Amino acid sequence: MDTYLDILLFLSGFLIVAVAASKLSKYFIKVKLPTITGLLVIGIISGPFVLKLIPKEALSELGFINDLSLSFIAFAAGAELYLAELKGKLKSIKWIALGQMFFIFVLSVLSIFYLGEHIPFMAEVDSNIKLAIALLIGVVFVSRSPVSAIAIINEMRAKGPFTQTVMGVTVVKDLLVIILFTLCFAISDALVLSIPFNFKLIVILIGELLMSFILGWALGKLMNFLLSLSMPTNLKGFFLLVFGYLTFFLAHQLHHYSELLLGFHIYIEPLLICILASFYLVNFGTNRREFNKIIERVVPRIYILFFTLTGAMLSLDGFVQAFSIAIGFFFIRLFSIIIGTYFGGRMAGDPKEYDKVSWASYVTQAGIALGLVSIVSQKYPEWGTEFATVMVTFIVINLFVGPPLFKWAILKVGESHRKHEILHEESEKRVFIFGLEGESLGLARQLKSSGVQVKVVTRNKEKASHEYMGVEVVHISNLGFDEMKRIGADTADSFVLFYQDIDSLAICELAYEQFGTRHLVVRLHDRKFMKDFHELGALIVEPASMLISLMDHLVRSPIATSIILGMDESQDTVDVEMQNQDYHGMSLRELQVPNDIIILATKRNENPIISTGYTRLRIGDVLTLVGSRESLEKVKLKFGEKTEPDLKGLKGMQMKLLTKARSPKGEDYI
Numbered sequence: 001m002d003t004y005l006d007i008l009l010f011l012s013g014f015l016i017v018a019v020a021a022s023k024l025s026k027y028f029i030k031v032k033l034p035t036i037t038g039l040l041v042i043g044i045i046s047g048p049f050v051l052k053l054i055p056k057e058a059l060s061e062l063g064f065i066n067d068l069s070l071s072f073i074a075f076a077a078g079a080e081l082y083l084a085e086l087k088g089k090l091k092s093i094k095w096i097a098l099g100q101m102f103f104i105f106v107l108s109v110l111s112i113f114y115l116g117e118h119i120p121f122m123a124e125v126d127s128n129i130k131l132a133i134a135l136l137i138g139v140v141f142v143s144r145s146p147v148s149a150i151a152i153i154n155e156m157r158a159k160g161p162f163t164q165t166v167m168g169v170t171v172v173k174d175l176l177v178i179i180l181f182t183l184c185f186a187i188s189d190a191l192v193l194s195i196p197f198n199f200k201l202i203v204i205l206i207g208e209l210l211m212s213f214i215l216g217w218a219l220g221k222l223m224n225f226l227l228s229l230s231m232p233t234n235l236k237g238f239f240l241l242v243f244g245y246l247t248f249f250l251a252h253q254l255h256h257y258s259e260l261l262l263g264f265h266i267y268i269e270p271l272l273i274c275i276l277a278s279f280y281l282v283n284f285g286t287n288r289r290e291f292n293k294i295i296e297r298v299v300p301r302i303y304i305l306f307f308t309l310t311g312a313m314l315s316l317d318g319f320v321q322a323f324s325i326a327i328g329f330f331f332i333r334l335f336s337i338i339i340g341t342y343f344g345g346r347m348a349g350d351p352k353e354y355d356k357v358s359w360a361s362y363v364t365q366a367g368i369a370l371g372l373v374s375i376v377s378q379k380y381p382e383w384g385t386e387f388a389t390v391m392v393t394f395i396v397i398n399l400f401v402g403p404p405l406f407k408w409a410i411l412k413v414g415e416s417h418r419k420h421e422i423l424h425e426e427s428e429k430r431v432f433i434f435g436l437e438g439e440s441l442g443l444a445r446q447l448k449s450s451g452v453q454v455k456v457v458t459r460n461k462e463k464a465s466h467e468y469m470g471v472e473v474v475h476i477s478n479l480g481f482d483e484m485k486r487i488g489a490d491t492a493d494s495f496v497l498f499y500q501d502i503d504s505l506a507i508c509e510l511a512y513e514q515f516g517t518r519h520l521v522v523r524l525h526d527r528k529f530m531k532d533f534h535e536l537g538a539l540i541v542e543p544a545s546m547l548i549s550l551m552d553h554l555v556r557s558p559i560a561t562s563i564i565l566g567m568d569e570s571q572d573t574v575d576v577e578m579q580n581q582d583y584h585g586m587s588l589r590e591l592q593v594p595n596d597i598i599i600l601a602t603k604r605n606e607n608p609i610i611s612t613g614y615t616r617l618r619i620g621d622v623l624t625l626v627g628s629r630e631s632l633e634k635v636k637l638k639f640g641e642k643t644e645p646d647l648k649g650l651k652g653m654q655m656k657l658l659t660k661a662r663s664p665k666g667e668d669y670i
Contacts, residue, residue, distance in 0.1 A: 149167060158410045178275055374388070
């Protein structure tokens with residue numbers, strides 16, 4: 001009973017530290033450091049070697065947190081192995097992943113083994129244990145971090161074949177590295193225990209691997225069944241945590257009792273079981289979207305617990321002393337990555353400009369690597385602490401150096417969407433608003449705040465010379481072709497027209513026949529012009545009838561109408577043109593998109609089509625999406641380059657048009 005009370009007390013204290021760490025780690029972002037680094041540092045400071053907020057005896061009692069965390073880290077890694085998104089780059093992914101696996105593992109194992117005499121925790125052990133440590137370090141060297149890769153891709157808004165290949169290699173290697181770890185961990189166990197390497201050992205290794213695959217398939221089926229049940233999502237997440245922990249518990253018990261009952265150890269790798277279960281669920285299960293929703297909710301909290309506890313296990317003095325060794329490890333791994341990536345790229349036939357910089361995309365490490373280190377340090381307490389200190393220091397160095405290198409590689413191959421916008425923003429997102437009045441200025445400010453370049457056009461030369469709170473106002477003497485070209489209206493993406501109907505119609509005809517302007521939005525005054533505007537493809541805002549229509553929809557369908565009007569400040573709407581060849585022919589239900597994204601409509605060849613889960617995408621399809629801004633950015637990167645300014649669904653602009661009196665003097669009245 002006292003033991004359970006102690007665990008409860010230790011857990012309560014640790015959770016308080018973890019909550020504080022989650023808040024404090026956000027300050028590390030301000031100095032351009034990863035949040036993970038902040039959690040590790042705060043864990044070190046809070047641990048038994050500095051402030052002692054987490055006592056030393058608590059670390060062994062809180063080991064179950066490691067098992068819970070590692071299971072969900074494996075679930076998250078497996079969820080990234082979505083075959084439908086990897087199929088377009090399988091050749092490059094295969095060769096680069098195999099090239100890296102071979103060269104990084106072989107070169108690092110040989111280097112560590114022969115340099116072992118100069119590594120403190122390896123210098124005094126015999127050659128068998130030295131080889132075992134070298135094998136385990138080699139596996140850690142191979143691992144990469146999907147989470148950090150996704151973070152950099154989102155930050156740079158990177159998109160293209162190079163980025164797709166990097167992401168594919170990263171997630172495929174997660175599965176391969178766990179399989180490699182399963183084999184090397186069993187071989188290392190045999191080396192440490194001086195078990196002869198014979199046919200019997202080979203059979204045991206193959207049997208352990210097959211058992212892990214079977215259990216992974218079974219766990220995936222069980223998880224899919226759980227998610228199909230009618231119960232709250234949070235409760236399903238809790239049961240997934242239980243399943244993950246029981247996987248580790250089963251592995252520990254089997255390892256212990258197999259020696260007693262069979263005379264030899266049977267080791268099944270729980271990380272491999274969890275990653276295979278997740279892989280099965282997202283590719284062959286029927287509840288992929290709900291599973292991804294749970295992963296998105298739970299994993300950020302898991303990272304806080306895992307990295308804070310990992311930091312608490314490290315000695316600050318040992319961390320400083322291990323730095324020189326970790327730097328040596330860093331350069332050994334970097335050299336191996338360069339060779340392996342270049343070899344894989346050449347075998348795959350990738351462009352040479354990719355091969356020259358591709359290595360820089362695979363340096364960063366995080367969750368999986370730290371998980372492997374944690375497993376090894378717990379298994380071998382004799383040298384595990386020193387091993388963990390050196391390897392965590394090494395991983396932290398990769399966390400510092402890796403993200404800038406990946407950003408550099410993305411910029412070198414020209415797949416940074418951020419850079420693309422700087423170079424081409426003027427030709428892609430330019431809106432001209434014709435008519436200077438309160439409503440047009442309000443719309444201009446709102447578009448400008450969304451990053452769209454806006455010009456308000458007026459025929460009143462005097463008013464064009466005034467300042468309008470940062471809104472650019474240009475004068476035009478007439479609505480002719482030459483004048484429009486002079487102010488650059490021929491390059492605009494969209495026209496918004498507040499003029500009287502005759503003038504607006506003349507501009508629409510000019511835009512339609514001469515400029516090919518993609519979007520025309522007109523405020524209608526007289527319904528007799530409606531047919532003319534429709535024939536020119538203009539979108540019409542009619543203040544006279546819109547108020548009644550909107551109120552009718554708000555009464556009959558308040559949720560849908562609120563979404564379309566953008567009344568929820570946390571959401572936005574956007575039109576995205578699908579230009580990613582990898583998604584051509586994929587059905588909407590197969591898409592791996594954030595769970596808060598709703599596909600409102602699909603347009604093909606300028607014609608709306610009925611969208612169901614079985615609707616197959618085609619290059620050039622325009623999808624109208626609603627969701628959080630962060631999620632919309634992720635979907636933009638997936639679907640393609642061109643995104644349309646959302647002139648149909650600007651937040652609240654319809655309501656503004658209704659609540660303000662229409663200008664009695666027409667154009668240029670404020």
